[in-house]
Amino acid sequence: MRSLTLEGVSFWYPATDSPALRNVSLHVARGEIVALVGALGAGASTLLLVAADLAPRVTGGRLTGSAARHDRSGIVLPTPWTQASGMAFSVWDEVAFGPANLGWPTHEIARQVDRAIEQLELAPLASRDPVTLSGGELQRVIIAAILAMDPGLVLLDEPAAELDSDGARTLWRLIRRLAKDGKAVLLATSTLDALPEVADRVVWLEDGAIRAVGPPDLLADVAACDAGLGTSVATVWRTSGLPGPYPLTVAHALRRWR
Amino acid sequence: MLALALVLTLTPGAGSSPGWRPGLVVLRTALLTAAPFWVFLLVLHDVTTTVAIGLRITTMVASFVWLVAALEPARLVEAMVAAGWSASLAYLFGATLSAVPVLKARAQRIVEAQRARGLSARGGIAARLRALRALALPLVLSALHEVDERALALETRGLVPGIRRTPLAPPPDTPVERAARWALLLACLFALFRRVM
Amino acid sequence: MSIRLLALIPVAAAISLALSAAVDAVALPLFLDTTGTILATALAGPGVGIATGVVTSAVNTLRNPTFWPFVVVQIIVALYAWVAARAGLFRSFRTAVPAGLGLGVIASLTSTPISYFVFGCTTTGGIALTTALGRALGLPPVGACFFGSFVSDFGDKAVTFALVTSVLRALPRRTAARFPWALRAIGAA
Numbered sequence: 001m002r003s004l005t006l007e008g009v010s011f012w013y014p015a016t017d018s019p020a021l022r023n024v025s026l027h028v029a030r031g032e033i034v035a036l037v038g039a040l041g042a043g044a045s046t047l048l049l050v051a052a053d054l055a056p057r058v059t060g061g062r063l064t065g066s067a068a069r070h071d072r073s074g075i076v077l078p079t080p081w082t083q084a085s086g087m088a089f090s091v092w093d094e095v096a097f098g099p100a101n102l103g104w105p106t107h108e109i110a111r112q113v114d115r116a117i118e119q120l121e122l123a124p125l126a127s128r129d130p131v132t133l134s135g136g137e138l139q140r141v142i143i144a145a146i147l148a149m150d151p152g153l154v155l156l157d158e159p160a161a162e163l164d165s166d167g168a169r170t171l172w173r174l175i176r177r178l179a180k181d182g183k184a185v186l187l188a189t190s191t192l193d194a195l196p197e198v199a200d201r202v203v204w205l206e207d208g209a210i211r212a213v214g215p216p217d218l219l220a221d222v223a224a225c226d227a228g229l230g231t232s233v234a235t236v237w238r239t240s241g242l243p244g245p246y247p248l249t250v251a252h253a254l255r256r257w258r
Numbered sequence: 259m260l261a262l263a264l265v266l267t268l269t270p271g272a273g274s275s276p277g278w279r280p281g282l283v284v285l286r287t288a289l290l291t292a293a294p295f296w297v298f299l300l301v302l303h304d305v306t307t308t309v310a311i312g313l314r315i316t317t318m319v320a321s322f323v324w325l326v327a328a329l330e331p332a333r334l335v336e337a338m339v340a341a342g343w344s345a346s347l348a349y350l351f352g353a354t355l356s357a358v359p360v361l362k363a364r365a366q367r368i369v370e371a372q373r374a375r376g377l378s379a380r381g382g383i384a385a386r387l388r389a390l391r392a393l394a395l396p397l398v399l400s401a402l403h404e405v406d407e408r409a410l411a412l413e414t415r416g417l418v419p420g421i422r423r424t425p426l427a428p429p430p431d432t433p434v435e436r437a438a439r440w441a442l443l444l445a446c447l448f449a450l451f452r453r454v455m
Numbered sequence: 456m457s458i459r460l461l462a463l464i465p466v467a468a469a470i471s472l473a474l475s476a477a478v479d480a481v482a483l484p485l486f487l488d489t490t491g492t493i494l495a496t497a498l499a500g501p502g503v504g505i506a507t508g509v510v511t512s513a514v515n516t517l518r519n520p521t522f523w524p525f526v527v528v529q530i531i532v533a534l535y536a537w538v539a540a541r542a543g544l545f546r547s548f549r550t551a552v553p554a555g556l557g558l559g560v561i562a563s564l565t566s567t568p569i570s571y572f573v574f575g576c577t578t579t580g581g582i583a584l585t586t587a588l589g590r591a592l593g594l595p596p597v598g599a600c601f602f603g604s605f606v607s608d609f610g611d612k613a614v615t616f617a618l619v620t621s622v623l624r625a626l627p628r629r630t631a632a633r634f635p636w637a638l639r640a641i642g643a644a
Contacts, residue, residue, distance in 0.1 A: 013629055013632075014629070014632040014633060015628050015629055015631075015632030015638075016629060049410070052410075052414060054410050054413060054414065057413075058409055058410055058413050058458060058459065059406070059410070059633070060632070060633055073414075074414060075410070075414045077407050077410060077411055077414075078407075079404070079407060081360060082404045082407040082408050082411060083407070083408075083411035083415075084356065085349075085352070085353075085412075085415065085417070086349065086352045086353030086354075086355070086356040086357065086465065087335050087348060087349055087352035087353070088352075089330075093426060096426055097415055097417075098414075098415040098416050099424075100423050100424045100425075100426055101345065101415060101416030101417050101418075101421055101423050102416050103421065103422045103423060103424055104424060105424070106424060106426075109424060109426070130356075131356055131359065131360075145415065146414070146415070149415070149416065291519075291520075295521075295574070298575075298576075298586075298587070299575050301587055302575060302576060302586060302587060302590060302596070302599075303575055303596075307575060308575075311574065311575040314573075315521065315574060318520055318521065319520050319521065321520070322516065322517075322520030322523075323520065326517055346456075346461055349461065349465070350461075350464055350465055350468075350506070350510050351510065351513065351514065353462075353465035354464075354465040354468045354469055354472075354510050354511075354514050355514060357465050357466060357468075357469035358469045358472045358473055358514070360469075361469050361470065361472075361473035362473045362476055362477065364473075365473050365474070365476070365477035365480075366477070369477070369480045383483075386481050386482060386483050387483070387614070389481045390478065390481045390483060390485075390614070390618075391618065391621060393477060393480065393481065394474060394477075394487075394490075394618055394621075394622075395618075395621055395622060395625060397470070397473065397474070397477075398470055398474075398490070398494070398618075398622045399622065399625060399626065401466050401469070401470055402466070402494075402498075402622075402626065402630065403630060404466065405459060405462050405463050405466050406459065406462075406630075406633060408462040408466065409457075409458045409459040409461070409462040412458055412461070412462055413458050417458075418458060419456065419458075419461075
């Protein structure tokens with residue numbers, strides 16, 4: 001079952017001549033995790049906004065091709081403090097902001113909020129004022145706030161950027177669990193080392209167009225490593241002048257070494 | 259009339275805040291805030307005018323000090339939503355209140371960074387204006403840059419015009435309180451009418 | 456109202472409030488508390504500008520209750536800025552600074568009656584002091600009151616207009632294009 005279908009999508013921001021996306025075709029199935037990788041400005045964030053039905057509806061601009069969403073989507077944007085509602089004075093209320101806006105009955109709001117708070121391990125912070133939180137804590141609150149709206153299509157733009165390594169590990173585990181529960185996940189990240197464990201497919205974007213799509217092994221590809229999109233292990237292997245194919249993870253490297 | 263209003267304003271509420279202590283704190287804050295006005299009034303006017311305007315200002319200050327002391331922003335927002343105000347209107351106040359400390363902290367960081375780079379606010383008017391521009395420009399541009407992401411976040415979290423938002427634990431509002439509010443409003447209109455006629 | 460304009464209002468109001476707090480750092484006797492109102496008007500029209508002015512005053516009132524009656528000044532500022540933006544006065548400093556001086560006159564004409572009748576001209580420390588100076592120079596009470604407001608408003612509004620002009624000029628075209636009136640205000644459309 002598909003959750004998102006993009007066919008030949010090109011997109012221009014307002015007052016720009018060159019497109020931010022060029023002829024992108026991509027589908028994401030329920031239960032699948034797809035990762036977007038690429039250089040800064042390659043189009044990953046724009047692709048997520050199109051998937052969320054925010055571009056061009058909210059951003060303005062022009063879209064050609066077709067974008068079909070079969071589930072309600074929720075998107076986590078890169079900077080947590082611009083996403084805080086400003087109307088909540090505790091973490092619990094911040095997470096409940098979206099569900100309340102959907103007009104759900106109070107007991108359903110409480111159920112979803114409590115579940116999201118548990119998933120992001122936020123229980124100890126539930127009564128804190130969001131303005132007193134650190135960037136990483138607020139990032140987890142925003143992710144919980146989106147998940148509490150129970151979206152079928154989860155879109156994440158650099159979700160691990162503000163997190164420490166423990167927080168990031170918890171997040172990647174959570175993303176796998178979301179997919180197991182049948183949600184479709186599309187994420188943009190520069191934390192490439194996590195992807196072999198997390199992503200089902202990797203989409204390599206370059207200058208707004210899809211350069212390659214494949215399993216996470218793509219991140220040990222010679223061309224990807226040349227473009228700075230290899231995992232740490234593959235990159236180290238390449239810089240030390242060892243022969244290809246490059247190993248993707250430490251486990252692969254050990255196997256090659258023996 | 260004004261003196262009576264002042265006494266009423268400074269009398270602590272019977273139900274919500276028991277005892278005289280909160281009342282005394284409000285009284286002290288209000289008098290401290292109003293004190294400079296009395297000094298300037300005495301400098302600028304005669305005694306009769308000073309007393310008339312001074313009492314008026316003190317009443318106004320005291321009532322707002324009370325309001326701020328009794329008001330919990332979270333309760334205000336939820337009460338507005340429960341009373342049928344638009345969620346967008348509640349957002350305007352809530353979001354401003356929470357954005358101010360963020361921008362103030364950012365302004366502070368910009369000032370420090372520029373001091374570290376040797377940009378001084380001392381010297382003539384021209385130097386100070388340049389320092390102001392160097393502070394204000396990055397602050398305003400970064401804030402404007404965030405407007406887009408704020409809009410996207412609001413949209414994705416469902417705060418769109420015309421929604422019927424579920425109020426989260428709004429404060430109780432009894433018929434007595436509602437009647438009291440109308441009565442106060444009528445009293446204000448009556449006072450205004452007496453004043454104008 | 457579009458969601459982006461809704462998001463602009465609290466940001467613009469917070470810009471006014473944060474700038475008027477930060478201006479102490481450069482030791483200039485300015486308020487800058489209408490920066491957000493003027494900027495929002497130039498970017499998104501008079502409705503958004505007035506809303507920004509009202510929100511700014513309301514939040515300022517929580518800090519100092521005597522600010523509330525001056526919400527009228529914020530509304531006048533938004534309307535004046537709208538006329539200035541339509542006339543293209545934000546396109547260069549040579550037109551923006553005189554326009555700001557003109558606003559200084561209008562703003563002090565608006566705030567004088569409020570200040571005089573409600574507060575006996577004692578609103579804020581600076582204005583009260585200049586009013587006392589006006590009295591010492593032999594001006595009648597209302598005249599001294601206007602003098603006080605005028606001295607404070609005149610420079611403030613000119614600097615604010617110049618500041619808004621700098622911001623509009625520095626705004627990337629791609630960002631400007633997302634606000635309905637910005638391109639016209641900077642003369643790009």
